Amino acid sequence: MHIVVCVKQVPDPEAAFSMLKVDEEAKTVVPPEGLRLVMSPFDEQALEAALRVRESLGEAKITAISVGAESARNVLKHALAMGADEALLVSDPSLEDCASETAALALMHAVRSLGRVDLILTGRQAADWDAGIAGCGIAELMGLPVVTFARRIEVKGETLIVERVLSDGFETIEALLPAVVTVSNELGAARTPSLRETMRAARKPLSVKSAADLGLATADIERMAARRTRMRLYVPSKTVQCELVSGVDEAAQGAMLARRLREERLV
C-alpha cells in the first residue's frame, strides 16, 4: 500500500490577517518577514488520515509531496515528523505562486514519478486561496475516481470506503483503488509530532525536483496557466456602522435591542 499525501505551505491561517499585505498592483498577498509559514490545516488532516489508514492496515508507505518554494521543505519536514516515510518537493520558478490547475498538473507529474500509488490524499482546500480544486484536478488528470470532503477513510483490500460530509449529514461511498480523496475538518485534529519522531525525521529522504526533472514541459505549464487569469486582488471595504446598545443593566439592554429591532422592522 502506497499512500501519497499532497501538502501545501501557507501563511499561518491562525495569525491575524492584518499581518498580511495585499499588493493590488502585483495581485499577490505578501506575508511580512517573520510570519510563520505552515502546512495548510486540511492537508495536515489529510496526512493524519493517511497515518490512521497505515495504523489500521499495519503497513503502508506514506510519501508527502508539495509544489512550492524552497521554504516548503519545512512543511515536508513536518510531514516526515508526523510520520510520513519519504518526501518530494517540486520546486521550479515556472511554478511559483501557480494557480490550482497548474499545481494539480505538477502534482500529477510528481505522483507519476513515484511508481505504484494506491491512494492519493489532500486537504479539501488550501487555507490561502480556499479554492478546493487541486484534489479533483489530480484525479481528473490521472483518470482516477475522487471522493471529496472525507471525514473518515478506510481501506479494505482493494476497496476504499469513505464517509463524505454533506450539508446535513454524511454519506458512505465505496470506490476501487487507486483513487483520490480530499479530507475535510470533520476528520478530527491532526497529531503533533513527538520529539523522537522529529529527530528520526531528519534521517528520512527528502528530495527536490524541478519541473524538467519530472518531464513537465514549460509549454504545458503555460497552457494550463492561461486558462484563467487573476484580474484583481483587494481587501473588501466595510461599510457597516455598529450601533452600540447600552443600558443600566442587561434587562435594559435587552429591552432596547428588542425595541430597535422592531423599529427597523427586523423582527
Next chain:
Amino acid sequence: MRDGSATPLTRELLGLARDVGPSGEVAALLIAADSSAAADLIKHGADRVLLFEHAGAEEYDGELWLTTAERIARDIKPRALFAGHTPAGADLAPRLAFRLESAVATGCLAVAVEDGEFLFTRACYGGNVRETLSIRSAPAVATIKAGTGVARVDSARRGDIVCVENVALSLRTRVIARERETASGTSLEDARIIVAGGRGLDGPEGFRVLEDLAQVLGAAVGASRVPCDLGWCPHSWQIGLTGKTVTPDLYFAVGISGAGHHMAGCGNAKSIVAINTDANAAIFKEARFGLVGDYRKLVPALIEALNALERDTV
C-alpha cells in the same frame, strides 16, 4: 432540487444566468426520477430544461452527474456552467472543468461579463481578501454562493423540456449509505433569522439559551467552527468558510469573535446583531447592532423584551 421544486439557490443561479447573459439562452440540467421540477426551473428563468430521468437520482451522485454534465456540455457547448457552492456543486464543478479542459472559480460572490469575458469574484484568505478571476477557456465553470444571484419568478415564462440520455454509465464510486443529521424546523440556508453561537458560549448548554431565542423568533440555530469541533453542537450547524453559507435578513452572532473564516459564511446577512463580552471583538466591525456583556443575562432579557413587545402588539 427538493420536493419537486428547485432549491432557493438553484432559483438564484437561474436569475444570475439571465442577468449576466440577458440575450443568451439559459439551460438547466435536471437529473431526477421524473420531470416534476422542470416547470419550476422554467418559471425561474430556464429556456430549456435538459432532463435526464434516472431512478433514484434525488440525491447527488458525483460520477452520475459528472458523466451526464460532461456529455451535455460537449453537445451544447455553453459559454458558462454554474453550480451552487454546496457539497455537491463543489464536488462536481472542478472535476467537470478539468474534464472539459477549462478552468473553474469556486465559491463566487459576483459574476460579470465584460467584453465577452466572464469575470468571477470570490473570497480567499479566510474571507479577508477578494479576487476577481477571468476564465478565458470555455466553458467558464463556477460554483456560486447563496445570496449572489436574485431569484425571479415569472409564471408566464415558457420553456422546453428536452430528455437526454447518459449511456456511458460506468460509475467508479458508489454511495452505499446516507445519514441525515436533520435539525427540526427551518434549514439554515432558508432561514430568514439565524441565532449562531461561538467559542464565547463556554459550553454546550449555551446553545440551549440560543434555542430559546430561536424559538421566540422562529429562527434557525447555527454555530462557528470551534463549538462544532469541540462537540458542543452537530457539525451540520457550522457556518463559515468550511461550513454553510447563509444569507438571512437578521443574524445573531453570540460569543462569536468574527474571524474571517466565520464571516465568509455569514457576511452576506442583511443585518448582524453581535453579543460579546469583548468590546474589541472584530464582529462589532461587521455588526449593525452591538451589545457588550454576558449572553447568559442578555439573551434571556432580550427574549423577555420580545415577548413583552408581542403581548403589547396583540
